[in-house]
Amino acid sequence: xxxxxxxxxxxxxxxxxxxxxxxxxxxxxxxxxxxxxxxxxxxxxxxxxxxxxxxxxxxxxxxxxxxxxxxxxxxx
Amino acid sequence: xxxxxxxxxxxxxxxxxxxxxxxxxxxxxxxxxxxxxxxxxxxxxxxxxxxxxxxxxxxxxxxxxxxxxxxxxxxxxxxxxxxxxxxxxxxxxxxxxxxxxxxxxxxxxxxxxxxxxxxxxxxxxxxxxxxxxxxxxxxxxxxxxxxxxxxxx
Numbered sequence: 001x002x003x004x005x006x007x008x009x010x011x012x013x014x015x016x017x018x019x020x021x022x023x024x025x026x027x028x029x030x031x032x033x034x035x036x037x038x039x040x041x042x043x044x045x046x047x048x049x050x051x052x053x054x055x056x057x058x059x060x061x062x063x064x065x066x067x068x069x070x071x072x073x074x075x076x
Numbered sequence: 077x078x079x080x081x082x083x084x085x086x087x088x089x090x091x092x093x094x095x096x097x098x099x100x101x102x103x104x105x106x107x108x109x110x111x112x113x114x115x116x117x118x119x120x121x122x123x124x125x126x127x128x129x130x131x132x133x134x135x136x137x138x139x140x141x142x143x144x145x146x147x148x149x150x151x152x153x154x155x156x157x158x159x160x161x162x163x164x165x166x167x168x169x170x171x172x173x174x175x176x177x178x179x180x181x182x183x184x185x186x187x188x189x190x191x192x193x194x195x196x197x198x199x200x201x202x203x204x205x206x207x208x209x210x211x212x213x214x215x216x217x218x219x220x221x222x223x224x225x226x227x228x229x
Contacts, residue, residue: 021151
């Protein structure tokens with residue numbers, strides 16, 4: 001079985017909650033991810049814990065793609 | 077049944093189980109489909125099942141006093157309601173489907189507990205994996221608190 005990436009997505013700054021999900025590929029800096037209803041850019045990826053039994057544990061920090069579009073909202 | 081087993085193989089909660097064990101678990105699974113905005117369960121309700129997210133996302137909302145906060149969004153392969161297997165206490169959060177559709181596998185606690193008691197090897201793997209999953213969620217939560225300027229433990 002191929003590696004499964006269990007990813008903790010953390011939104012830097014502000015109060016918007018992050019997310020956790022399994023991914024089939026390692027997240028890449030610069031790519032986008034939908035967390036809840038909003039889309040974010042991935043800005044940093046690092047290993048969170050040592051890999052175990054086919055699972056790799058990763059944390060990705062993200063920033064909103066639509067930051068300007070939603071500048072009047074309070075999540076950022 | 078084969079589809080369910082293949083999904084369970086990709087869920088950390090069931091990792092380390094062989095085909096026989098996964099088949100036993102799959103036999104008590106109830107597939108569920110939710111529309112965006114549907115409440116899967118509410119904080120304070122009795123915990124009668126745990127859920128595995130097959131596709132889509134759910135929002136975890138926690139109410140403290142009169143304030144309701146969105147704690148985290150959970151997606152593919154994550155579990156919600158697993159604490160009910162351990163403490164049988166009331167739900168600690170409200171879970172709401174985000175995506176259209178959001179599909180989950182429901183595992184009734186009573187049937188799951190019976191299975192674990194009859195096949196203790198399944199019970200051992202399951203409890204170990206629940207502990208590891210809760211550890212991951214705690215680490216995520218600590219990072220989330222730090223980034224928002226709080227004081228992580």
